[in-house]
Amino acid sequence: xxxxxxxxNLRMKTIIVACKTLExxxxxxxxxxxxxxxxxxxxxxxxxxxxxLACSLQRILDRVEAQRVLIAMGLCGHFAKGxxxxxxxxxxxxxxxxxxxxxxxxxxxxxxxxxxxxxxxxEGWLRGERNMWEEYRCSLEKYGEEQAQEIASMMIGSYxxxxxxxxxxxxxxxxxxxxxxxxxxxxxEQIVIPATTEYLEQLLTGPWPDDKxxxxxxxxxxxxxxxxxxxxx
Numbered sequence: 001x002x003x004x005x006x007x008x009n010l011r012m013k014t015i016i017v018a019c020k021t022l023e024x025x026x027x028x029x030x031x032x033x034x035x036x037x038x039x040x041x042x043x044x045x046x047x048x049x050x051x052x053l054a055c056s057l058q059r060i061l062d063r064v065e066a067q068r069v070l071i072a073m074g075l076c077g078h079f080a081k082g083x084x085x086x087x088x089x090x091x092x093x094x095x096x097x098x099x100x101x102x103x104x105x106x107x108x109x110x111x112x113x114x115x116x117x118x119x120x121x122x123e124g125w126l127r128g129e130r131n132m133w134e135e136y137r138c139s140l141e142k143y144g145e146e147q148a149q150e151i152a153s154m155m156i157g158s159y160x161x162x163x164x165x166x167x168x169x170x171x172x173x174x175x176x177x178x179x180x181x182x183x184x185x186x187x188x189e190q191i192v193i194p195a196t197t198e199y200l201e202q203l204l205t206g207p208w209p210d211d212k213x214x215x216x217x218x219x220x221x222x223x224x225x226x227x228x229x230x231x232x233x
Contacts, residue, residue: 013066013067013068014037014066014067014068014069014070015037015038015039015040015064015066015068015069015070016037016038016039016040016069016070016071016072016204017039017040017042017057017060017061017069017070017071017072017073018039018040018041018042018071018072018073019041019042019044019072019073019098019124020041020042020043020044020124021044021073021098021122021124021125022072022073022098022101022102022124022200023041023124024123024124024167024169024170025102025124025167025169025195025197025200026039026072026200028167028169028197029197029200029201029203029204030204032197032201033201033204033205035204035205037070037204039072040060042056042057042060042073043056044124044125053076053079054079054080054081054082054083057071057079057080057083058083058084061083061084061085061086061090062086064086064088066088067088067089068088068089068090068091069085069088069089069090069091070091070092070203070204071090071091071092071093072093072200072203073092073093073098073101074093074095074096074097074098074099074100074101075092075093075094075095075096075097075214075227076096076097076098078224078227080092080222080227081222081223081224081227082221082222083221083222084219084220084221084222085216085217085218085219085220085221086218086219087218087219088218089215089216089217089218090215090216090220090222091203091208091213091214091215091216092213092214092216092222093199093203093212093213093214094106094211094212094213094214095199096109097109098122098124099120099122099165101199101200102122102165102167102195102196102197102199103165103193103195103196104196104198104199105199105212112163112193116160116161116163116189116191117158117159117160117161118159118160118161118162118163118191118193119132119156119159119161119162119163119188120163120165120193121162121163121164121165121179121182122164122165122167122195123167123169123170123175126175126178126179132152132155132156133182135151135155136148136151136152136155136185136186139151139152152185152186156186156188159188160188160189161183161188161189161190161191162179162182162183162186162188162189162190162191163191163192163193164176164179164190164191164192164193165193165194165195166192166193166194166195167195167196167197168194168195168196169197172192176190176192199212214226
Protein backbone atom coordinates (compact mmCIF):
# COMPACT_ATOMS: atom_id res chain seq x y z
CA UNK A 1 0.00 0.00 0.00
CA UNK A 2 2.84 2.36 0.96
CA UNK A 3 4.70 1.61 -2.32
CA UNK A 4 1.57 2.41 -4.32
CA UNK A 5 1.15 5.71 -2.51
CA UNK A 6 4.77 6.67 -3.23
CA UNK A 7 4.35 6.03 -6.93
CA UNK A 8 1.14 8.09 -6.92
CA ASN A 9 2.84 10.99 -5.13
CA LEU A 10 5.77 10.99 -7.58
CA ARG A 11 3.41 11.12 -10.56
CA MET A 12 1.46 14.00 -9.07
CA LYS A 13 4.72 16.01 -8.74
CA THR A 14 5.29 15.98 -12.51
CA ILE A 15 3.47 18.18 -15.02
CA ILE A 16 3.73 18.64 -18.78
CA VAL A 17 3.83 21.91 -20.70
CA ALA A 18 2.99 21.21 -24.34
CA CYS A 19 2.35 22.91 -27.66
CA LYS A 20 -1.20 22.48 -28.99
CA THR A 21 0.31 21.48 -32.35
CA LEU A 22 1.33 18.19 -30.70
CA GLU A 23 -1.94 17.59 -28.90
CA UNK A 24 -2.96 14.41 -30.74
CA UNK A 25 0.53 12.92 -30.59
CA UNK A 26 1.00 13.74 -26.91
CA UNK A 27 -2.38 12.32 -25.89
CA UNK A 28 -1.57 9.16 -27.84
CA UNK A 29 1.86 8.87 -26.18
CA UNK A 30 0.34 9.39 -22.75
CA UNK A 31 -2.25 6.69 -23.35
CA UNK A 32 0.39 4.33 -24.70
CA UNK A 33 2.70 4.84 -21.73
CA UNK A 34 -0.07 4.99 -19.14
CA UNK A 35 0.95 8.44 -17.90
CA UNK A 36 -1.63 10.82 -16.49
CA UNK A 37 0.37 13.94 -15.70
CA UNK A 38 -1.49 17.27 -15.80
CA UNK A 39 -0.91 19.21 -19.04
CA UNK A 40 -0.62 22.96 -19.51
CA UNK A 41 -1.17 23.87 -23.17
CA UNK A 42 0.52 26.64 -25.16
CA UNK A 43 -1.24 27.90 -28.29
CA UNK A 44 0.55 26.84 -31.47
CA UNK A 45 0.32 30.27 -33.10
CA UNK A 46 2.89 31.62 -30.64
CA UNK A 47 5.61 29.76 -32.56
CA UNK A 48 5.50 32.55 -35.11
CA UNK A 49 6.64 35.03 -32.44
CA UNK A 50 9.42 33.39 -30.36
CA UNK A 51 9.52 36.21 -27.80
CA UNK A 52 5.81 35.78 -27.06
CA LEU A 53 6.27 32.02 -26.87
CA ALA A 54 9.10 32.45 -24.36
CA CYS A 55 7.04 34.83 -22.21
CA SER A 56 4.05 32.49 -22.26
CA LEU A 57 6.17 29.50 -21.22
CA GLN A 58 7.96 31.42 -18.47
CA ARG A 59 4.64 32.64 -17.03
CA ILE A 60 3.45 29.05 -16.81
CA LEU A 61 6.71 27.87 -15.22
CA ASP A 62 6.64 30.67 -12.66
CA ARG A 63 3.31 29.34 -11.38
CA VAL A 64 4.22 25.67 -11.36
CA GLU A 65 4.15 23.66 -8.16
CA ALA A 66 5.87 20.42 -9.04
CA GLN A 67 9.17 18.59 -8.76
CA ARG A 68 9.58 17.98 -12.48
CA VAL A 69 8.31 19.74 -15.61
CA LEU A 70 8.40 18.01 -19.00
CA ILE A 71 8.35 20.36 -22.01
CA ALA A 72 6.56 18.64 -24.92
CA MET A 73 7.77 20.82 -27.77
CA GLY A 74 10.91 21.59 -29.72
CA LEU A 75 13.27 24.50 -29.20
CA CYS A 76 11.58 26.45 -31.99
CA GLY A 77 13.40 29.59 -33.07
CA HIS A 78 15.70 29.34 -30.03
CA PHE A 79 12.82 30.81 -28.02
CA ALA A 80 13.94 28.97 -24.88
CA LYS A 81 17.15 30.96 -24.33
CA GLY A 82 16.96 32.38 -20.81
CA UNK A 83 14.01 30.22 -19.74
CA UNK A 84 14.60 29.32 -16.10
CA UNK A 85 13.45 26.45 -13.99
CA UNK A 86 11.78 27.21 -10.67
CA UNK A 87 11.82 24.82 -7.75
CA UNK A 88 11.69 21.87 -10.12
CA UNK A 89 13.72 19.91 -12.63
CA UNK A 90 13.12 21.02 -16.23
CA UNK A 91 13.38 18.53 -19.10
CA UNK A 92 13.07 19.47 -22.78
CA UNK A 93 13.84 17.44 -25.92
CA UNK A 94 16.97 18.35 -27.86
CA UNK A 95 14.96 18.92 -31.03
CA UNK A 96 15.05 22.16 -32.99
CA UNK A 97 11.27 22.10 -33.50
CA UNK A 98 8.19 19.90 -33.20
CA UNK A 99 8.78 18.33 -36.63
CA UNK A 100 12.18 17.02 -35.50
CA UNK A 101 10.49 15.72 -32.36
CA UNK A 102 8.06 13.66 -34.46
CA UNK A 103 10.77 12.44 -36.84
CA UNK A 104 12.98 11.29 -33.97
CA UNK A 105 15.80 13.83 -34.19
CA UNK A 106 17.00 17.07 -35.72
CA UNK A 107 19.38 15.06 -37.94
CA UNK A 108 16.50 13.01 -39.37
CA UNK A 109 14.59 16.17 -40.20
CA UNK A 110 17.64 17.82 -41.78
CA UNK A 111 18.29 14.75 -43.93
CA UNK A 112 14.77 14.80 -45.38
CA UNK A 113 14.92 18.56 -45.83
CA UNK A 114 18.16 18.28 -47.78
CA UNK A 115 16.92 15.44 -49.99
CA UNK A 116 13.43 16.75 -50.72
CA UNK A 117 13.60 20.49 -49.96
CA UNK A 118 10.53 19.79 -47.83
CA UNK A 119 8.16 22.05 -45.93
CA UNK A 120 6.66 19.79 -43.25
CA UNK A 121 2.99 19.55 -42.31
CA UNK A 122 1.17 17.73 -39.53
CA GLU A 123 -2.46 17.37 -38.51
CA GLY A 124 -1.75 19.91 -35.78
CA TRP A 125 -0.23 22.32 -38.29
CA LEU A 126 -3.31 22.05 -40.51
CA ARG A 127 -5.61 23.10 -37.66
CA GLY A 128 -3.16 25.68 -36.25
CA GLU A 129 -4.16 29.28 -35.64
CA ARG A 130 -1.53 30.65 -38.03
CA ASN A 131 0.34 28.82 -40.76
CA MET A 132 1.51 29.33 -44.32
CA TRP A 133 -1.78 28.14 -45.83
CA GLU A 134 -3.84 30.48 -43.65
CA GLU A 135 -1.54 33.35 -44.57
CA TYR A 136 -2.06 32.55 -48.26
CA ARG A 137 -5.85 32.44 -47.89
CA CYS A 138 -5.84 35.76 -46.04
CA SER A 139 -3.67 37.27 -48.77
CA LEU A 140 -6.01 35.88 -51.44
CA GLU A 141 -9.03 37.48 -49.80
CA LYS A 142 -7.27 40.78 -49.20
CA TYR A 143 -5.18 41.25 -52.36
CA GLY A 144 -6.45 38.82 -55.02
CA GLU A 145 -4.87 35.76 -56.63
CA GLU A 146 -1.92 37.34 -58.41
CA GLN A 147 -0.54 39.14 -55.37
CA ALA A 148 -1.38 36.22 -53.09
CA GLN A 149 0.74 33.95 -55.31
CA GLU A 150 3.62 36.42 -55.11
CA ILE A 151 3.39 36.48 -51.32
CA ALA A 152 3.20 32.66 -51.26
CA SER A 153 6.32 32.41 -53.45
CA MET A 154 8.23 34.52 -50.94
CA MET A 155 7.04 32.33 -48.04
CA ILE A 156 7.84 29.11 -49.91
CA GLY A 157 11.32 30.23 -50.91
CA SER A 158 13.40 27.23 -51.98
CA TYR A 159 10.94 24.57 -50.81
CA UNK A 160 10.01 22.07 -53.53
CA UNK A 161 7.68 19.73 -51.66
CA UNK A 162 5.04 19.57 -48.93
CA UNK A 163 5.83 16.67 -46.61
CA UNK A 164 2.82 15.44 -44.62
CA UNK A 165 3.82 13.55 -41.49
CA UNK A 166 1.85 10.33 -40.99
CA UNK A 167 1.82 9.83 -37.23
CA UNK A 168 -0.23 6.61 -37.43
CA UNK A 169 -2.89 8.17 -35.20
CA UNK A 170 -5.02 10.43 -37.36
CA UNK A 171 -6.75 9.02 -40.49
CA UNK A 172 -4.30 9.87 -43.24
CA UNK A 173 -6.55 9.95 -46.33
CA UNK A 174 -8.51 13.12 -45.36
CA UNK A 175 -5.21 14.84 -44.53
CA UNK A 176 -3.70 13.81 -47.86
CA UNK A 177 -6.67 15.36 -49.63
CA UNK A 178 -6.26 18.63 -47.71
CA UNK A 179 -2.56 18.75 -48.50
CA UNK A 180 -3.21 17.93 -52.17
CA UNK A 181 -5.23 21.16 -52.49
CA UNK A 182 -2.47 23.16 -50.78
CA UNK A 183 0.28 21.54 -52.87
CA UNK A 184 -1.52 22.17 -56.16
CA UNK A 185 -2.29 25.77 -55.24
CA UNK A 186 1.29 26.50 -54.15
CA UNK A 187 2.78 24.42 -57.00
CA UNK A 188 4.69 22.01 -54.76
CA GLU A 189 5.16 18.25 -54.82
CA GLN A 190 3.18 16.32 -52.20
CA ILE A 191 4.87 13.56 -50.22
CA VAL A 192 4.02 11.54 -47.08
CA ILE A 193 6.67 10.83 -44.42
CA PRO A 194 6.26 8.30 -41.56
CA ALA A 195 6.37 9.91 -38.10
CA THR A 196 6.62 8.50 -34.59
CA THR A 197 5.66 9.32 -31.00
CA GLU A 198 8.67 7.46 -29.56
CA TYR A 199 10.51 10.66 -28.63
CA LEU A 200 7.44 11.92 -26.75
CA GLU A 201 7.06 8.54 -25.05
CA GLN A 202 10.64 8.69 -23.78
CA LEU A 203 10.03 12.24 -22.56
CA LEU A 204 7.12 10.93 -20.49
CA THR A 205 8.85 7.90 -19.04
CA GLY A 206 12.60 8.54 -19.12
CA PRO A 207 15.45 7.89 -19.13
CA TRP A 208 16.60 11.32 -20.36
CA PRO A 209 20.12 10.87 -21.82
CA ASP A 210 22.10 14.02 -22.57
CA ASP A 211 22.21 13.34 -26.30
CA LYS A 212 18.41 13.52 -26.56
CA UNK A 213 17.25 15.73 -23.69
CA UNK A 214 18.27 18.99 -22.10
CA UNK A 215 17.91 18.66 -18.33
CA UNK A 216 18.05 21.69 -16.07
CA UNK A 217 18.18 21.48 -12.29
CA UNK A 218 16.18 23.71 -9.97
CA UNK A 219 16.85 27.39 -10.55
CA UNK A 220 18.99 26.89 -13.67
CA UNK A 221 18.39 28.69 -16.97
CA UNK A 222 18.68 27.54 -20.57
CA UNK A 223 21.75 29.13 -22.18
CA UNK A 224 22.80 29.98 -25.73
CA UNK A 225 25.36 27.16 -25.48
CA UNK A 226 22.57 24.69 -24.63
CA UNK A 227 20.72 25.71 -27.78
CA UNK A 228 23.84 25.62 -29.96
CA UNK A 229 24.67 22.09 -28.82
CA UNK A 230 21.11 21.02 -29.60
CA UNK A 231 21.65 21.87 -33.28
CA UNK A 232 24.48 19.32 -33.36
CA UNK A 233 22.35 16.40 -32.16
